[in-house]
Amino acid sequence: MxxxxxxxxxxxxxxxxxxxxxxxxxxxxxxxxxxxxxxxxxxxxxxxxxxxxxxxxxxxxxxxxxxxxxxxxxxxxxxxxxxxxxxxxxxxxxAPDEGNMHLLAEVASPAQNARFLAPMAVGETRSCFLMTEPHPGAGADPSLMKTTAVREGDHFVVNGVKWLITGAEGAAFAIVMARTVVDGRDVGATMFLTDLPAAGFRIARALDTLDSSFTGGHAEVALENLRVPASDVLGAVGEGFRYAQARLVPARLTHCMRWLGAARRAHDIATDYASRREAFGGTLLSHEGLGFMLADNEIDLHTTRLAIRHAAWLLDQGQKANVESSMVKVFASEAIFRIVDRSLQVLGGLGMTRDTEVERIFRDVRGFRIYDGPSEVHRWNIARRLARGAAVKAMPEGRAA
Missing domain, CATH: 1.10.540.10 (Acyl-CoA dehydrogenase/oxidase, N-terminal domain)
Structure with missing residues (x-):
C-alpha cells in the first residue's frame, strides 16, 4: 500500500x-x-x-x-x-445525511433517487434515519425492534416510537426501519421512505443532549398509523438489516474521519497555548508533564489517521471491512477522546470556558464512543469472531465446521 x-x-x-x-x-x-x-x-x-x-x-x-x-x-x-x-x-x-446519501445511492430506485437523493446532494434538503428506539426497543441490539409495519393493500401502516433521531426537526424526508408483517407473517425488518411532514409522523419532544453539532438536534418521534405506499419501500421488503450494515460500515469510518479533524483542532489550540503560556520558569510545553501529553496526542493522531486510511483503502479494494470498521471505530473514538481530553487539560481553566473551541469539541466528541455502536458492542462482536475462529481451529483435522 x-x-x-x-x-x-x-x-x-x-x-x-x-x-x-x-x-x-x-x-x-x-x-x-x-x-x-x-x-x-x-x-x-x-x-x-x-x-x-x-x-x-x-x-x-x-x-x-x-x-x-x-x-x-x-x-x-x-x-x-x-x-x-x-x-x-x-x-x-x-451525519445523518452523508450516510443516507450513501444508502440511497446503493439501494434506491432511479425514481427514488431523483426524488430524495438529488435535492439532498445539492444541499437543498436534509434527512433523518429512524432505527433506534427507547427501552425496551432496539438500541445496540437491533433484533429488539418494536416498531411494526403492517401491509394493508398497497400501503404499509407503521406504528412505534423512535428516539435519538438526529436531524428530525426540519428534515425533508425520513428513512424508517420497522419490523414488517405481511399476511400475518413477520418477514423481517424493512426500510421505508417518507416525505416530511407527514400525517402519522410526530416529533414527541426534542432531546437535550451533551452534543450540539447536528442540524435539527435529536428527537423522540412517535409513528402513529404512518401510511407509506409500497412504492416507497427502500430496496426489498425484509432486507432492512442487511441495508443497515451497508450504511453503517462506511458510516463508522466517516464519523472517524470527521472527528479526527476536530481532535487535531483541539490539539493545535492546546499546543499553541502551551508554547506561549509560562509557569514555573518556562513555557508549559517545556515541562514534561504537559509536553508528554501533547506528544501522546501526536502519537494518537498519527496512528488513528493510518488506521482510518487503511480501512478506507480496503473498502476501495472491494474488501469487506465490517470487522475492520468495528476495530477502527473503537480505536479511533477512544483515541480521539483521549486527544481532546488531554488538550482540555493542557489548557487548564481556559479549557473549561468557551473562549476556545476545545470545550465544545470535548462535549460533542464524547458521544462518538456511543453512537454507531458503543465500544463495548463492537468489542463483543470482535470477541465472538475470535471465539468462532478458535472453535474452527480446535476441530479435529478433516472435520467440517
Whole structure:
C-alpha cells in the first residue's frame, strides 16, 4: 500500500483546509449555532459558501453534482473539513445525511433517487434515519425492534416510537426501519421512505443532549398509523438489516474521519497555548508533564489517521471491512477522546470556558464512543469472531465446521 497521496487529492485536501480556516471558522461564534445544533438558516449559508468554492458534497457521485471521491479520498477531505465542527455541515457531509446519501445511492430506485437523493446532494434538503428506539426497543441490539409495519393493500401502516433521531426537526424526508408483517407473517425488518411532514409522523419532544453539532438536534418521534405506499419501500421488503450494515460500515469510518479533524483542532489550540503560556520558569510545553501529553496526542493522531486510511483503502479494494470498521471505530473514538481530553487539560481553566473551541469539541466528541455502536458492542462482536475462529481451529483435522 502506497501511503503517499495522489497530487490531485493532496491539492483538494489543501483547498478544503484553507476553505475551512478562512470561511468557516469565523461562523463558530454565530448565535445561530444553538444548543440543538446549527439552525437551517446557518446551514444554508454555509452550504452556499461550499458550493461557491466547488467543495459541496465531495462524497456524492458526479452525476448528482458531487466530486465522486473514493473512500480514501473521503478520509482525507473529511478530516480536513472536520477541523471545524461546522465544516461537515458546510460541505454537506455531516451525519445523518452523508450516510443516507450513501444508502440511497446503493439501494434506491432511479425514481427514488431523483426524488430524495438529488435535492439532498445539492444541499437543498436534509434527512433523518429512524432505527433506534427507547427501552425496551432496539438500541445496540437491533433484533429488539418494536416498531411494526403492517401491509394493508398497497400501503404499509407503521406504528412505534423512535428516539435519538438526529436531524428530525426540519428534515425533508425520513428513512424508517420497522419490523414488517405481511399476511400475518413477520418477514423481517424493512426500510421505508417518507416525505416530511407527514400525517402519522410526530416529533414527541426534542432531546437535550451533551452534543450540539447536528442540524435539527435529536428527537423522540412517535409513528402513529404512518401510511407509506409500497412504492416507497427502500430496496426489498425484509432486507432492512442487511441495508443497515451497508450504511453503517462506511458510516463508522466517516464519523472517524470527521472527528479526527476536530481532535487535531483541539490539539493545535492546546499546543499553541502551551508554547506561549509560562509557569514555573518556562513555557508549559517545556515541562514534561504537559509536553508528554501533547506528544501522546501526536502519537494518537498519527496512528488513528493510518488506521482510518487503511480501512478506507480496503473498502476501495472491494474488501469487506465490517470487522475492520468495528476495530477502527473503537480505536479511533477512544483515541480521539483521549486527544481532546488531554488538550482540555493542557489548557487548564481556559479549557473549561468557551473562549476556545476545545470545550465544545470535548462535549460533542464524547458521544462518538456511543453512537454507531458503543465500544463495548463492537468489542463483543470482535470477541465472538475470535471465539468462532478458535472453535474452527480446535476441530479435529478433516472435520467440517
Amino acid at each position: 502506497d501511503f503517499a497521496l495522489p497530487q490531485e487529492l493532496a491539492a483538494l485536501e489543501a483547498r478544503t483546509s484553507a476553505f475551512v480556516r478562512e470561511e468557516i471558522l469565523p461562523f463558530e461564534t454565530d448565535p445561530r449555532r444553538t444548543a440543538h445544533g446549527p439552525t437551517d438558516d446557518l446551514r444554508r449559508e454555509l452550504v452556499a459558501k461550499a458550493r461557491a468554492a466547488g467543495l459541496l458534497s465531495p462524497h456524492v457521485a458526479r452525476e448528482w453534482g458531487g466530486l465522486g471521491l473514493s473512500h480514501l479520498g473521503k478520509a482525507v477531505v473529511f478530516e480536513a473539513a472536520g477541523y471545524s465542527m461546522l465544516g461537515p455541515v458546510a460541505l454537506n457531509i455531516a
